[in-house]
Amino acid sequence: MRLAGGINFDGHGMAQSINAMQMDMDIMGIFGENIVGFDKIGYQKKEAVISSFAQYIGPDALSYAVDDQVGRLYMSKNPLDFALNEKGYFQVLNKDGSIELTRDGRFKLNKNGELLTQLDQKVLSNTGLPVVFSKMPKNLEDIKVGLDGKIGVFDPDERGYTPVGTIGVVMADGSLSSANCVRQGFVESSNVQLDKEYVEMANYKNSFDANRQMFRLQNSKLSQAISKLGQV
Numbered sequence: 001m002r003l004a005g006g007i008n009f010d011g012h013g014m015a016q017s018i019n020a021m022q023m024d025m026d027i028m029g030i031f032g033e034n035i036v037g038f039d040k041i042g043y044q045k046k047e048a049v050i051s052s053f054a055q056y057i058g059p060d061a062l063s064y065a066v067d068d069q070v071g072r073l074y075m076s077k078n079p080l081d082f083a084l085n086e087k088g089y090f091q092v093l094n095k096d097g098s099i100e101l102t103r104d105g106r107f108k109l110n111k112n113g114e115l116l117t118q119l120d121q122k123v124l125s126n127t128g129l130p131v132v133f134s135k136m137p138k139n140l141e142d143i144k145v146g147l148d149g150k151i152g153v154f155d156p157d158e159r160g161y162t163p164v165g166t167i168g169v170v171m172a173d174g175s176l177s178s179a180n181c182v183r184q185g186f187v188e189s190s191n192v193q194l195d196k197e198y199v200e201m202a203n204y205k206n207s208f209d210a211n212r213q214m215f216r217l218q219n220s221k222l223s224q225a226i227s228k229l230g231q232v
Helices: 012-039 054-061 194-231
Strands: 046-050 062-066 073-075 082-084 089-093 099-102 143-145 150-155 160-166 182-184 186-188
Touching: 012 046, 012 062, 012 194, 082 089, 143 182
Parallel strands: 082 186
Antiparallel strands: 046 062, 073 186, 082 182, 089 099, 143 150, 150 160
């Protein structure tokens, strides 16, 4: 006598649980980045974007968008600190020639009169060229920047201003902003709300725990079925 037995196993349910757990972990990772970025000047929080049929696509269905809302501004009194009170970005030039957008306006001057970021990237003007002071100020307090981004250096001897250029402020698509939004002597903190991040992160932690329990239950039932079949 030949005993033939088998289990017709549909792994779809277990696969969905695994995909859901991975998705929850990736989303919690985005919240974790936001929490870490809370104290970073000019940091803009990320928001998870989940496409349709995520239960079938899995983690590949997850992407993120950047929240471009303005963060909290506070006074630093440093003449080379700038903040934007409207949406937009400063343009900076990396050493490899690539252009980067940032809302971190903590700048400095080198000995050549170049306006640089804290990472030594060159700050670009509205013409796309680096901002360079042809005449170095005797004191940083002599540097004046208007809401339109125009830079001037006051000469106490001549009692006049020497124009330097205009700080370039662009939108996310690279187009020049028309808003008069440059605030000298201010810095912008992140736009992250910690309490909100923790609450939403906890929701996905609960979802992860629920999917893990479901996976364990499915795995336990499958193991029991295989064990009983072996006894036959």
